[in-house]
Amino acid sequence: MPFKRYVEVGRVALVNYGKEYGKLVVIVDVVDQNRALVDAPDMIRCQMNFKRLSLTDIKINIRRSPKKSILIKAMEEADVKNKWENSSWGRKLIVQKRRASLNDFDRFKLMLAKIKRAGLIRRELAELKKGTAA
Amino acid sequence: MYHRRGLSAIKKQNDGAFPDHEGKPSSNKRKHKPTRLRDSITPGTVLILLAGRFMGKRVVFLKQLPSGLLLVTGPYRINGVPLRRVSQAYVIATSTKVDISGVNVKKFEDKYFSKKSDKKKNKKDANEFFDAEKPEKQKFPQEKKDDQKTVDVALIKLIESVPNLKAYLGARFSLKDGMKPHELVF
Numbered sequence: 001m002p003f004k005r006y007v008e009v010g011r012v013a014l015v016n017y018g019k020e021y022g023k024l025v026v027i028v029d030v031v032d033q034n035r036a037l038v039d040a041p042d043m044i045r046c047q048m049n050f051k052r053l054s055l056t057d058i059k060i061n062i063r064r065s066p067k068k069s070i071l072i073k074a075m076e077e078a079d080v081k082n083k084w085e086n087s088s089w090g091r092k093l094i095v096q097k098r099r100a101s102l103n104d105f106d107r108f109k110l111m112l113a114k115i116k117r118a119g120l121i122r123r124e125l126a127e128l129k130k131g132t133a134a
Numbered sequence: 135m136y137h138r139r140g141l142s143a144i145k146k147q148n149d150g151a152f153p154d155h156e157g158k159p160s161s162n163k164r165k166h167k168p169t170r171l172r173d174s175i176t177p178g179t180v181l182i183l184l185a186g187r188f189m190g191k192r193v194v195f196l197k198q199l200p201s202g203l204l205l206v207t208g209p210y211r212i213n214g215v216p217l218r219r220v221s222q223a224y225v226i227a228t229s230t231k232v233d234i235s236g237v238n239v240k241k242f243e244d245k246y247f248s249k250k251s252d253k254k255k256n257k258k259d260a261n262e263f264f265d266a267e268k269p270e271k272q273k274f275p276q277e278k279k280d281d282q283k284t285v286d287v288a289l290i291k292l293i294e295s296v297p298n299l300k301a302y303l304g305a306r307f308s309l310k311d312g313m314k315p316h317e318l319v320f
Contacts, residue, residue, distance in 0.1 A: 104182070104192075104320050105230040108302045 005055040007036065010062045012080055013053040022093070024084060025053070026075065029065050037065065041072050058083050169202035174227040178234035181206065182226040182307045182320070188215050190306035194232055194289060201244045209286035212293070212303045217282055219247055228320045232299075236288040241281075 005011070011027045020043065029037035031047055038053070039045040045068075060078040062071060075081075084090040102110065136142070145152060175181070179195045181204070193215050196205045204222055208215030250272075293299050309315065 100317065101319055103230065104228045104307070104318075105180070105299070105302055108305065109298050112298060112301070 005057060007050065007055065008059070009064050010060045010074075012056050012058040012060065012084075013038070014056060015048070015052055016054045017052045018048075024056075024080065026060060026062070026071065026080075027053075028062070028071070039068070039071055041068075041075065056084070056089065057087070168198055168200055169222060171198050172222065172227060174229070175204070175222070175225075176231065178232045180228045180230040180232065180303070181220075182228060183215075183220060183224065184226060185224040186220075188213075188218075190308055191215050192228070192303050192305070192307060193220075194234070194303070195227075196234065196237065196239045196242075196285070199242070199244050203244070205239065205242055207282070207285055207289070208303070209289050209293070210282050211286060211290060212300055217242065217278075217285060219244070226320055230299075230302075232289065232296075233292055234289070236292070237285055239285065 007027060007030065009027060009029060013025055013027060015021055015023045015025055023040060023043070025038045025040040025043070025048075027036045028039045028045065031037055034051075035047050035049050036053070037045060038048045058078070058080055060074045060080060062074045066074070085094065141152075175195060177195060177197055181193050181195050183189060183191050183193055183206075191208070191213050193206045193208055193213070196207060196217075199205055199219060201219075202222070203219040204225065205217065206215070206220045207217045210216050290300075293303065
């Protein structure tokens with residue numbers, strides 16, 4: 001079981017603790033054994049402990065400590081946003097956010113939809129059972 | 135104390151005697167304003183009642199009465215909640231709103247909801263006391279039923295135009311497994 005995701009310049013990570021919780025950031029330099037210099041298009045470059053970061057599969061092509069504009073350009077070329085939103089991890093987070101923001105009425109409508117869907121499935125299952133039993 | 139309070143100057147201003155304040159009417163009548171209405175509660179908001187006979191029912195908010203209580207209606211045909219007064223503290227405001235501009239609620243004030251007091255003092259005889267006493271059941275006045283109808287007719291039409299809203303208002307709210315009220319968005 002070798003490691004597959006390495007801490008390296010250009011590695012995209014998800015912040016999992018602190019003020020920037022939930023943001024995607026790029027590791028732009030490594031400070032020491034525990035900390036990295038981290039940057040994102042909408043935040044000021046800062047240092048973060050590795051324990052606050054969850055590494056993702058996405059990696060972009062940059063040199064150590066690039067300028068902000070170069071970082072943004074590289075992120076767009078690598079299409080980080082779309083890759084993230086299409087990955088299963090990214091999709092799960094989007095669904096979680098959507099569920100958390102549901103209004104009371106939305107939750108009611110969701111319940112009705114679930115009941116309807118379950119009814120359809122049960123009907124299909126019953127037909128299939130009848131088919132095999134016959 | 136006399137000199138400190140400038141009483142000689144006051145006397146001088148008032149022709150050598152202390153001014154008479156007893157003739158003035160007391161002007162310190164403080165009038166209470168109705169309780170501050172939460173920003174999330176506007177006319178037409180769907181509210182969830184948290185206590186009382188209609189606990190859990192989802193209900194439409196009409197207006198705030200001068201006593202501070204909220205005037206609310208089911209509508210009656212949808213969930214059995216009549217025109218009723220409810221305290222703001224026992225209510226959760228959802229973000230679902232119904233358009234209430236077509237409903238006229240001007241005639242409803244706190245007096246509309248006061249109980250009719252029985253002025254006869256019943257002097258109970260020993261016999262009368264032990265008899266099975268059935269208090270005369272007061273019939274619900276027809277005008278109140280008509281008021282309910284006029285308010286509800288316009289509302290129900292609007293509610294039926296939104297899909298699922300009627301069923302939503304007919305259902306009661308309850309906390310289910312896994313629901314964390316401090317994380318729920320209403």
